[in-house]
Amino acid sequence: MNAPVVIIGTGLAGYNLAREFRKLDGETPLLLITADDGRSYSKPMLSTGFGKNKEADGLSMAEPGAMAEQLKAEVRTHTRVSGIDPGHKRLWIGEESVYYRDLILAWGAETVRVPVEGDASDSIFPINDLEDYARFRAAAAGKRHVLILGVGLIGCEFANDLILGGYDVDLVAPCEQVMPTLLHPAAASAVQAGLEAFGARFHLGPVLTRLVRSDNGLQAHLSDGEVVQCDLVVSAIGLRPRVDLAAAAGLETGRGVVVDRHLKTSHANIYALGDCAEVDGLNLLYVMPLMSGARALAQTLAGTPTAVKYGPMPVTVKTPVCPLVISPVPKGLEGVWSVEGQGADIKALCHDARGNLVGYALTGTAVLDKLALNKALPPLLA
Numbered sequence: 001m002n003a004p005v006v007i008i009g010t011g012l013a014g015y016n017l018a019r020e021f022r023k024l025d026g027e028t029p030l031l032l033i034t035a036d037d038g039r040s041y042s043k044p045m046l047s048t049g050f051g052k053n054k055e056a057d058g059l060s061m062a063e064p065g066a067m068a069e070q071l072k073a074e075v076r077t078h079t080r081v082s083g084i085d086p087g088h089k090r091l092w093i094g095e096e097s098v099y100y101r102d103l104i105l106a107w108g109a110e111t112v113r114v115p116v117e118g119d120a121s122d123s124i125f126p127i128n129d130l131e132d133y134a135r136f137r138a139a140a141a142g143k144r145h146v147l148i149l150g151v152g153l154i155g156c157e158f159a160n161d162l163i164l165g166g167y168d169v170d171l172v173a174p175c176e177q178v179m180p181t182l183l184h185p186a187a188a189s190a191v192q193a194g195l196e197a198f199g200a201r202f203h204l205g206p207v208l209t210r211l212v213r214s215d216n217g218l219q220a221h222l223s224d225g226e227v228v229q230c231d232l233v234v235s236a237i238g239l240r241p242r243v244d245l246a247a248a249a250g251l252e253t254g255r256g257v258v259v260d261r262h263l264k265t266s267h268a269n270i271y272a273l274g275d276c277a278e279v280d281g282l283n284l285l286y287v288m289p290l291m292s293g294a295r296a297l298a299q300t301l302a303g304t305p306t307a308v309k310y311g312p313m314p315v316t317v318k319t320p321v322c323p324l325v326i327s328p329v330p331k332g333l334e335g336v337w338s339v340e341g342q343g344a345d346i347k348a349l350c351h352d353a354r355g356n357l358v359g360y361a362l363t364g365t366a367v368l369d370k371l372a373l374n375k376a377l378p379p380l381l382a
């Protein structure tokens with residue numbers, strides 16, 4: 001029998017690649033393997049679920065059986081790949097070996113965890129997939145007060161969403177502003193002020209050092225001596241692309257699994273896509289890049305080698321109390337920022353030495369300018 005095309009991961013990268021591939025090739029055997037339950041869902045919806053009062057089941061779009069049928073594929077769920085043997089074109093699931101024609105790593109990124117002292121570390125919840133979300137929702141039922149670790153994009157989105165869902169929210173992070181790696185300070189102030197006006201309390205500077213149970217919930221001890229009372233903690237301190245199995249198999253890794261513009265790793269017949277992939281030096285943990293990658297890689301797998309191209313990829317942040325769109329300055333480009341507007345409505349633009357727009361952050365009513373500005377942005381991968 002022909003060895004199948006094997007995709008590891010059934011997140012947006014894995015399932016979208018399978019869909020794109022099936023548009024071009026209805027015959028080649030296709031196997032998807034996932035460590036989770038294999039339900040199809042849109043991960044960005046995880047940080048809008050409380051505001052919309054959606055259980056995990058309500059965010060699920062299709063069961064793995066339906067996906068298998070739709071994709072004319074086998075979908076193996078709750079199955080963790082434990083090793084790759086590129087020399088023999090096979091992978092390992094424990095003792096079992098599975099041979100592939102082509103292998104696609106779409107195994108995503110994992111949440112960064114930091115050690116915290118105390119007897120309540122089981123009350124710290126990362127939310128990076130549907131099962132995490134289900135666990136957190138079950139734990140949050142009947143509770144009031146959530147402490148969020150991290151004030152990046154995801155931390156701010158969860159703050160907005162949890163307040164919409166009726167929770168009190170504190171945020172703690174060892175930095176001076178929200179989204180420090182993404183946002184101009186003027187835009188960051190606008191977002192923070194919007195969330196504060198909505199009820200969020202920020203503790204910028206310290207870290208959580210100890211989490212202990214108390215008579216009425218949890219006590220979160222911060223490194224500056226402050227103690228925050230809460231019922232649950234959400235960890236949103238960052239994601240790290242999964243690279244360990246790839247590195248152990250001898251594939252080149254950097255921040256992610258290193259791939260070229262054809263999404264090919266350093267080994268023939270092995271590709272990477274989505275949060276785990278570092279494409280031509282770019283590891284972008286967003287949906288638009290993986291959709292472009294899925295279309296290009298499907299062509300390659302179907303016999304037409306196709307390089308991926310990225311246009312400008314602005315990100316709309318789901319903080320409706322302070323609308324925010326960001327187009328981060330691409331790696332390798334530099335520029336000078338200028339800021340217009342005030343209060344909630346900030347237009348921060350970054351131009352290079354020739355006067356070309358290379359990035360922006362828009363808040364409040366300034367987001368209305370995004371379509372016009374997008375036309376002036378450079379492509380991320382031409």
Ligand SMILES: Cc1cc2nc3c(=O)[nH]c(=O)nc-3n(C[C@H](O)[C@H](O)[C@H](O)COP(=O)(O)OP(=O)(O)OC[C@H]3O[C@@H](n4cnc5c(N)ncnc54)[C@H](O)[C@@H]3O)c2cc1C
Nearest residue numbers: 009010011012013035036043044081107108274275285287
């Ligand atoms: C809360 C939240 C909100 C977001 N909002 C936005 C947004 O608004 N806009 C945007 O562009 N992006 C957003 N993102 C980012 C975006 O959702 C991700 O970039 C994208 O979903 C990543 O998809 P993926 O398929 O690469 O990874 P994942 O969805 O993480 O899928 C990884 C898959 O690999 C499987 N896997 C891992 N290891 C193994 C193994 N060893 N064996 C077998 N299977 C394995 C997992 O079970 C899973 O099926 C958000 C992310 C989060 C967490």
